[in-house]
Amino acid sequence: MVASGNDFVVAENLGWEKIPLLARSICSRKFGIGADGLLVLEKSRKADIRMRVFNADGSEAAMCGNGARCVSLWLAARRKRPSSQSKRLEIETKAGIIEAEVKTGSIKIKLTEPKGLSPDIPIKINKRKLRVNFVNTGVPHAVVFTQGLDDIDVFSLGRTIRYHNKFSPAGTNADFVEVLNKDSIRIRTYERGVEDETLACGTGSVASALIFALKSGACAKVNVHTASKEVLKVYFERRKDRFTNVWLEGEARIVFKGEILY
Numbered sequence: 270m271v272a273s274g275n276d277f278v279v280a281e282n283l284g285w286e287k288i289p290l291l292a293r294s295i296c297s298r299k300f301g302i303g304a305d306g307l308l309v310l311e312k313s314r315k316a317d318i319r320m321r322v323f324n325a326d327g328s329e330a331a332m333c334g335n336g337a338r339c340v341s342l343w344l345a346a347r348r349k350r351p352s353s354q355s356k357r358l359e360i361e362t363k364a365g366i367i368e369a370e371v372k373t374g375s376i377k378i379k380l381t382e383p384k385g386l387s388p389d390i391p392i393k394i395n396k397r398k399l400r401v402n403f404v405n406t407g408v409p410h411a412v413v414f415t416q417g418l419d420d421i422d423v424f425s426l427g428r429t430i431r432y433h434n435k436f437s438p439a440g441t442n443a444d445f446v447e448v449l450n451k452d453s454i455r456i457r458t459y460e461r462g463v464e465d466e467t468l469a470c471g472t473g474s475v476a477s478a479l480i481f482a483l484k485s486g487a488c489a490k491v492n493v494h495t496a497s498k499e500v501l502k503v504y505f506e507r508r509k510d511r512f513t514n515v516w517l518e519g520e521a522r523i524v525f526k527g528e529i530l531y
Contacts, residue, residue: 382515
């Protein structure tokens with residue numbers, strides 16, 4: 270499945286312990302199917318389904334915004350309702366319960382309430398001082414505002430921030446943001462676990478939109494232009510430096526179904 274250029278293998282009820290090894294094998298773009306991550310679906314007592322997120326390196330993440338949108342579409346496709354009707358459902362994740370609304374051509378998810386918001390954290394990289402903004406939108410994100418986004422070495426700088434002592438031991442994702450206008454930004458992301466730049470990151474888009482709103486005063490909605498060229502929409506309510514009712518909206522689709530010999 271794919272959402273905004275973020276691609277995933279979705280597997281149901283694997284029921285075994287060696288999922289990290291499987292994730293590394295399946296996500297290999299030369300020796301496996303090729304994906305940014307493996308989404309494992311299990312039965313849930315709290316929601317419609319439980320989603321576990323395994324990155325391409327085999328590490329397990331608490332949440333994935335674009336992954337949750339993919340799973341929402343997958344689950345809605347199994348329910349026998351007219352395509353014109355919106356489908357509401359809930360997904361259990363390690364970060365909490367994610368609400369979802371699936372409509373024709375659009376999947377909208379409600380994230381858990383952001384935490385750990387810390388603007389303008391001073392860090393030193395290659396003997397240069399840099400200010401980053403931190404927020405956890407289900408997983409940790411360090412947001413850096415810049416000009417000339419196309420010229421940024423996202424892999425090198427992103428990896429340095431990802432492993433910076435300030436964010437140890439868990440590490441962080443790194444988002445580089447360029448402001449387009451009063452309600453729109455452009456983003457490139459280095460993803461922890463993938464250990465590379467990805468074409469989009471759902472939780473990173475939300476993190477960047479919220480930090481942008483905090484600094485610019487933007488309210489209610491921010492358009493996020495991803496590296497895949499899709500524009501994600503982030504909705505929220507804000508009271509001073511607290512954000513609630515945070516939603517992420519964009520497209521997702523099933524690319525193919527099959528089996529793999531492992």
